[in-house]
Amino acid sequence: MNITSPREIAQLLSENGLSPLKKFGQNFLCDENIVQKIADSMRLAPGDFVLEVGTGLGALTRALCTRAKKVVSIEIDRGLLALHERTLAGLSNVTVLEGDILKCDLRSLCGQYFGGAPFHVCGNLPYYITSKILMHVLESGAPVRSVTAMVQKEVAERLSARPGDTDYGALTASCLYFAQPETLFTVSHSCFYPAPDVDSAIIRMELSHPACDVPRAEYAAVVRAAFSMRRKTIYNNLKPLAKGDAKSILESCKIDPNARAQELSPAQFCEIAKLIFQIL
Template identity: 45%
Template sequence: MMCKDIQPLTSPRVVKELMARYGVNFKKSLGQNFLIDRNILMKIIQAAELDRQDVVLEIGAGIGTLTRELANAAKLVVAIEIDKRLFPILNETLAGCSNVELIQGDVLKLDVKQLVQKYFGQRPFKVVGNLPYYITTPVLMMFLESNLPFEAMVVMVQKEVAQRMTAVAGTKDYGMLSIAVQYYTCPEIVAVASANVFIPPPKVDSAIVLLRKRPNPPVHVQDPTVFFKVVKAAFGQRRKTVLNALTALEMEGVDKQKLQDMLKKCNIDPKMRGEDLAIQQYADMANALCLESQKGQ
């Protein structure tokens, strides 16, 4: 069922009047910047490639601007919103949206697996949201590291974070987040959005990012835990060479000389730094470390 027509929530005047009527102010601590640009709104919907069979988990319903469009395109929308004050507004803006379930809570503290099981069962779902900047990375990592059957994520994030998510080895934006995101998904920047498409405008530009979940990682990794330990060590102190970063891991039975020999076999210069190594090289190092560790047991 289509949501009941109300005044456009992309109108700054309507948003301000609505919030004033309910006595609600924008809460900076919750990163509340509401989208007021229909063109950008439609780009999010298009990137999600929704049809009437899709089920969607929305992170941060706000006043329902994106929620309404999701509800008009998908079969079911489960929308999480942390701010209790916005629920009277949501009850008005989502009136007639019979395919929306509102959940009050912090997405990082809720039992999302239980939530997904309750509303979606084993069905693949899509995650969509205008993520507050202060929780972007924790939210992304929570979903990436979970075994939840999501197909794709379409998220509005800080432009700099989007650039880090899609960065390649040898560039200044390349880091732990780049590797984690690219290990689990195929990331793509769909569009860049200036600060003035929000009310109130944030101090930075944003970007819509589409993350298509990979059926399998792009590299073979014997032990993902070791792989991510190596990545974390390499980027923990950017000035450290890869040899010194791996030495700091203090893996049992693997001394500095063994590490040097291992890196040589992997065709990796021990003096290279974390930002210079491609994801395949991290996989090679992690797999070689697993092998050395097994020999020492």
């Protein structure tokens, strides 16, 4: 069975009374070369553990199983679960769990299935909740080593932006607390069944230690405030959070009060957080 063939995908779904569900953002990858390229880009070692977000029909799952020690895949669509007995047959190192990734306790899952060992995350993320999934994974507190994900090309451009770029925003700055997102390659909309309206891209983040030495909550509070209204200056956006000390705080950090949030680096957000929250 070739589950990267549009014809066979359509036939398999039809035989089981299924169809791609828009509410789950289902677009099945139907290019085997792209599947293998994604799996290769994860740079897995034979002893690695992988958490996959969205099993789908199992095309990427199969490629990951040949490269990793164990793969745990989370699938929200109950209708697809019955198909995995066929599409994932013979793979002893994969466990498919029914569930919503946004409701999963990743630290608990890691302890149960990976023995608490660090793991990699991979998946073709639904466009409409891409940001939520990324932040859920990054903020989970689980020992995530890397994230390799298929996202909308526009989102990849935002994630890979640098301070001063037009696409640099709150999502970019939030991710930069953990890692430097990198766009590896783009994927045409024609590589999916059904084909979406836009192209996608593969992004990768190598996680190590946080990029700055302030707690995540305080950093996030500053980023949210700074980007609350993009057209306003950093001074105006920070006034409510800084409680009257915004100007002196920015001057201490040698930041122009008339600058915009998209001009600031993660290190500068950290310095602001230290002063607002009096972090020694």
